[in-house]
Amino acid sequence: MFLAWKEIKHSKTRFSLIIGVMVLVSYLVFFLVGLAYGLAQDNRTSIDKWDADGIILTDESNTNINMSMMPKGAINDVNANDAAVIGIAPNVVRQKGTAGDDAKINTTFFGIEPDQFLMPEIIEGKAFENDDEVVADISLKEEEGIVIGDTLQLAGSDKEVKVVGFTEDAKFSVAPVLYTSVSSYQDVRFEQIDESEEGRISAIVVRGSDDTIAGVETGNEDLKIYPISDYINEIPGYTAQVLTFGLMIGFLVVIAAVVIGIFIYVLTMQKSSMFGVMKAQGISSGYIAKSVVIQTFLLAAIGVGIGLLLTGATAMVLPAAVPYQTNLNFLAIIAALLIIMAMVGGAFSVRAVVKIDPLKAIG
Known part of the structure; x- marks a missing residue:
């Protein structure tokens, strides 16, 4: 921890660039999560207000409430x-x-x-x-x-x-x-x-027993009951929208891991001579490798933290017409994934540290 933080303080410009990349990537991901969640909620908030278990529509409507009568x-x-x-x-x-x-x-x-x-x-x-x-x-x-x-x-x-x-x-x-x-x-x-x-x-909204539609009967073969969760998923465009934003966010998390991993690997190789000197002085490869991993964690955590702050500030100034909503659970999960994936990417440079030959590195 001491070595990792000492090096970050010494090479501020170099590590600021890495943190900047993490800030931009995390800010983009967090903002997209807020937009995706806000758009999804705008499709269903009125349905969630029902606090219902099921909905009865005509069988011919194909779960389209506008076609049900x-x-x-x-x-x-x-x-x-x-x-x-x-x-x-x-x-x-x-x-x-x-x-x-x-x-x-x-x-x-x-x-x-x-x-x-x-x-x-x-x-x-x-x-x-x-x-x-x-x-x-x-x-x-x-x-x-x-x-x-x-x-x-x-x-x-x-x-x-x-x-x-x-x-x-x-x-x-x-x-x-x-x-x-x-x-x-x-x-x-x-x-x-x-x-x-x-x-x-158009429909009949029902509440069953134990938060299910078990025991609910329509008494009419032309009517069909659907669990409220199934009906929400059938809202035109809702599922496609959620899947599209989900894949986009997932790819951004992977890209962030690859980018930070490449940065850490390049930095590690640039410091091979320094690591060689440290090994020649008796410092173990494990200690150096642990320092690299901790350094990656610090860079990712600082970048993601600043990204979260920028996202919160942006949410406060967005106009009401923008369908943006903050979900703290989603943000916490995405933040953890970004840090973990960045550390996984940075871990690849550990292998390079272990293979460094002190004599060759010193020259």
């Missing part, structure tokens, strides 16, 4: 610990009195019953009590300037809804969610509906 009364045939109806309708809205493409906002309407468990927690304002009132995701306020009391006009119709409250972490397929009554959802989705009909919904 069933009578509202189907919930009466469902046997579960708790069940709630939901209607989902993507739509484009704009604040009343505004015009132009910049004023258009992609949203998703969730038609729910206020007395069922899908009602979100209100962080500002109040829950909807009447038709044509909505509780919106807080991102509409942070990114679009929508405030409580504002009226939103729906694209392609004369329908208007009023924002009465805000909730957080409510996005579906990256679009902010507007919670409203099932009756208002009918108007958004179908525009006109026969008053004699009981209404149509």
Whole structure:
């Protein structure tokens, strides 16, 4: 430890370059992890808020909730610990009195019953009590300037809804969610509906026993129940997005290990004469090799630590529109992997240390 740190302090410029490489690589990896996690969460945060075990869709919908349609009364045939109806309708809205493409906002309407468990927690304002009132995701306020009391006009119709409250972490397929009554959802989705009909919904969300869907029955062969985790994985683009970023991050970790390994190996070979003198003085190869490994650890730890600090600082100044979220568990795992892989790469230079012949190295 003493030898490793002493050499780093003596050759500041040389080792600063190595630390700089580690900082840049780790910063890039950490930032990509935050973007990947943020994008993934924006696809599913509203579903996670359900705290549900399963979802019932029509068998013909192929797990696509936008293609699922069933009578509202189907919930009466469902046997579960708790069940709630939901209607989902993507739509484009704009604040009343505004015009132009910049004023258009992609949203998703969730038609729910206020007395069922899908009602979100209100962080500002109040829950909807009447038709044509909505509780919106807080991102509409942070990114679009929508405030409580504002009226939103729906694209392609004369329908208007009023924002009465805000909730957080409510996005579906990256679009902010507007919670409203099932009756208002009918108007958004179908525009006109026969008053004699009981209404149509998209799905039934259920809670089973012991956090599973065991024992949940639909009572209708045209309906199929899916575990909530399976449904999330079937959200269009979600799995492909996660796999793409996962492979990208994995390759970056490997590249970081190779880069730092090459740097340490080159440095080790440049110091072969010095190691030869040390061996001639009776210092064992094991001690020198241990010093090289410790030195690699110090360089990697300092570089990764600075990368973490830069990532945290960047997250604090990013605009709300950037889908970035910090997951401390992911960052800790990636940081540990970067340090371990760097040490594995640096360990290859240990073999070169052991093979150094003192007489040849001294010349």
